[in-house]
Amino acid sequence: MSEPPRFDRGHTDDLMSFLAASPSPYHAVASAAERLEKAGFRQVAETDAWDGTTGGRYVLRGGAIVAWYVPEGAAPHTPFRIVGAHTDSPNLRVKPLPDTGAHGWRQVAVEIYGGPLLNSWLDRDLGLAGRLTLRDGSTRLVNVDRPLLRVPQLAIHLDRSVSAEGLKLDKQRHLTPIWGLGNDVRDGDLIAFLEESAGLPTGEVTGWDLMTHSVEPPAYLGRDKELLAGPRMDNLLSVHAGVAALTAVAVGKPPYIPVLAAFDHEENGSQSDTGADGPLLGSVLERSVFARGGSFEDRARAFAGTVCLSSDTGHAVHPNYAERHDPTHHPRVNGGPILKVNVNNRYATDGSGRAVFAAACEKANVPFQSFVSNNSMPCGTTIGPITAARHGIKTVDIGVAILSMHSARELCGTDDPYLLANALVAFLEG
Secondary structure, rough: OOOOOOOOHHHHHHHHHHHHHOHHHHHHHHHHHHHHOOOEEOOOOOOOOOOOOEEEEEEEEEEEEEEEOOOOOOOOOEEEEEEEEOOOEEEEEEEEEEEEEEEOOOEEEEEEEOOHHHHEEEEOEEEEEEEEEOOOOEEEEEEEEEEEEEOOOHHHHHHHHHHHOOOOOOOOOOOEEEEEEEEOOOHHHHHHHHHHOOOOOOOEEEEEEEEEEEEOOEEOOOOOOEEEEEEOOHHHHHHHHHHHHHHHOOOOOOEEEEEEEEOOOOOOOOOOOOOOOOOOHHHHHHHHHHHOOOOHHHHHHHHHHEEEEEEEEEEEEOOHHHHHHHOOOOOOOOOEEEEEEEOOOOOOHHHHHHHHHHHHHHHOOOOOEEEOOOOOOOOOOHHEEEEHHHHHOOOEEEOEEEEEOOOOEEEEEEHHHHHHHHHOOOHHHH
């Protein structure tokens, strides 16, 4: 426990900027790519032939990004050190026929993505962001980052039962946001508005992947500003830390090939071409081996020596619901990253994986905590078990402890993001 941290409070300041600039997975990977480019990485197309030269590269596909750094002298069988994360967060997403309304209100038809805390989206000023697909097949990012939408809650005077029975929301009827007034609801109104916002001609957009986001910016919170409130920490906090760690080690000759793999669609099962259960990561790793003149034998040797840290947010002990946690495992904010364990393989950590993470934290002078679920409650899961099973790669589940997970606005400690980043640097360095 001797080396000082590389990152300090400035890392958390930068995280706030990253969160604000990334209202959708597509914006998140664009923000990550911009930071990688500044560190000397270059984008490669999956349709091009790859070479085996040294340096940093990355692949973009939809809302996913895989970046890696090949140090000088790396052999075809050199193992990888991977930081895995995901770019998506639960929210409200626009339907194929978005224009709707009733009783003089213009509304936007939305579908529930993932498992959001639905009440956290009520009476909140919402923007709209995502990806527009144009007639020629190209895409354009769009971000209306101002109060545009709102899901109004019913006044208590019209539902006295809410005090006694609690709030009950019907996902189809009660979560349709309003965005204006008018009795004449016309198909194409929302898309025409977004075309104008993006500076596109009318009728140019033929497809869209759009989602709501809270326009309230991230902010320090608390008496001593020891807490950070903001959107999409699950799991852009890990994506940001992974980018910072990868660019920090992309110098010299690390003994492994450091990799960042940030996937989309974790919140709904990871089964897509950009999800952790898709072929993207395996394809990139294999092509890296073969581009350096490797054989299938080299590929097998490289994968056998590879380790992945699946970094995702976890549950800090809640002061109002402590009985929902395991009685002997109470992760606290600003206590360092958490090691997630579940013997039924909802997390991929085993004893040898714990040793890898413990060594990285010791090298980085970073404390860490352990998390297991209360035995009486089902355990969540991550990309960790998927990565381990799909690629045969040793995987360890870690993360940062937060409150309000899956809310439109989550809460973490201000120290934990840079403690995580320092642990990831030590891990990638080997």
